[in-house]
Amino acid sequence: MKKLGFLALFLAIVLTSCNSGANKSYLPSSIGAINSMVVVIDNDLWKSRVGDSIRRHFAAPVLGMPMDEPLFNIDQIAPKFFTGSLRNTRSVLFVMKDSVDVAHVKSDLYATPQKIGVIKGETEEDIIENLKDESDQIIKAFKEVEITEAQKRFNRSLNKEGVLQEKFGISLKVPSIYKVGKQEDNFVWIDREIRKGSANIIVYEMPANSFGNDTTLVKDIIAMRDSIGKKYVPGPDVTGKVTYMRTEPAYAPALFPVEIAGIKGVEVRGIWDIKNYPMAGPFLTYILNDKTNNRKLVMEGFVFAPATEKRDDIFELEAILKTLKLVPQQADEDAK
Structure with a gap:
């Protein structure tokens, strides 16, 4: 009798577990527009x-x-x-x-x-x-x-270009509609066309000891963004003037702690503009303290789309940047 009682209890547990798993597996996929x-x-x-x-x-x-x-x-x-x-x-x-x-x-x-x-x-x-x-x-x-x-x-269609792995030892799930538009020793620019403008991703490195003073952190981040913009992100040609992307001087960016792929850092949100030219838009920057590679890894998304809504575009860039993974650089792999 004890054997029969144990068997009945065992079967009940198994059936309950199966039904629980079945109910969960049969839930339909959720629906709705993003945001x-x-x-x-x-x-x-x-x-x-x-x-x-x-x-x-x-x-x-x-x-x-x-x-x-x-x-x-x-x-x-x-x-x-x-x-x-x-x-x-x-x-x-x-x-x-x-x-x-x-x-x-x-x-x-x-x-x-x-x-x-x-x-x-x-x-x-x-x-x-x-x-x-x-x-x-x-x-x-x-x-x-x-x-x-x-x-x-x-995941429906991913960009297969390997430049981020080759230069920085990272991977991002970037939709195939994005293309690498510019790359230099310590800078990669990936973008895609959107209605009336473009959605953009830039990636670069900074020394590991950057931003050592908390009291000047916002000022130092603005200086970093402006120097990178001046070097790599020019604005339209204007006779007699230098134009480039910078942090909008009238609005201090907001900072928040963040952790992506197990790497702690800071999230920066604000508005960029073009020096000496009437052009502006939102940006989202992640500055990650990548101790494994002795660097500050900087990933930024920014949107240019005059007189149009940009929320979903900057949100897409956030979702892309949060797919970050550290992977071996191609040169290291070839040497093994």
Whole structure:
């Protein structure tokens, strides 16, 4: 009897495990445009101060852009209509009145990959307070899943040029539409055409002991960017004037700690312009403390697209740069 009881328990565990795995494997792929989200909320709440609070957090202007563009494009829907394929939306925010206060993020409930933020409260004031406390974490989760989705789409067709590995011992998942436009001993420029302009990636190295003084870090980063721009990124020809890309003098860039491919560093967001010429746009720079190779590795994305929205273009560049991997340089491989 003991054997039979043990066998029954074993089979139950196996079947439960199989069913659990099967349910997860049968989740449909999530859907939605990059940087879009659905807010599931009653219409009355959406038109109230709660809706204002949601828009204030989730449609806030993207940092470092020359004109205001929202973090996410938001579609609102009442709970009773949140059915069918709408449940497969990649980034979803549930907001509702409830007898308990709740604020958390769930993963892959209806589709994969998917992040669902849940905000509940007994009163409008409770909901607004929960939004204030937890919106940053929910935005972070939404951004991470959007980055993952963008990177997955890159895999459909990747650039096979090996210049980044040859010069810097790194690889990036760069869509094939991007092409190497310029390369020198310590500089590579990759770009692609976009509507009314271009999306650009530049990579170079700095000495390992660069930026040793925290009190002058912003000033030193600006000086680095401006010197690289003057040397490698010229502006249009203007008679009697020198033109090149620099950091917009009127706006100090914002700095944040970052870690990519296990390498710590700093993320810099700001606006570039062309000295002596009316041209500007957003930039995103990663300065990584690559101790393995005794250097500061600098990767930057910048967008030029006059009078057009640039959020999704700079976001694509961020997603590309975050695919960084350190790989052996070709010369080292050939010597082995």
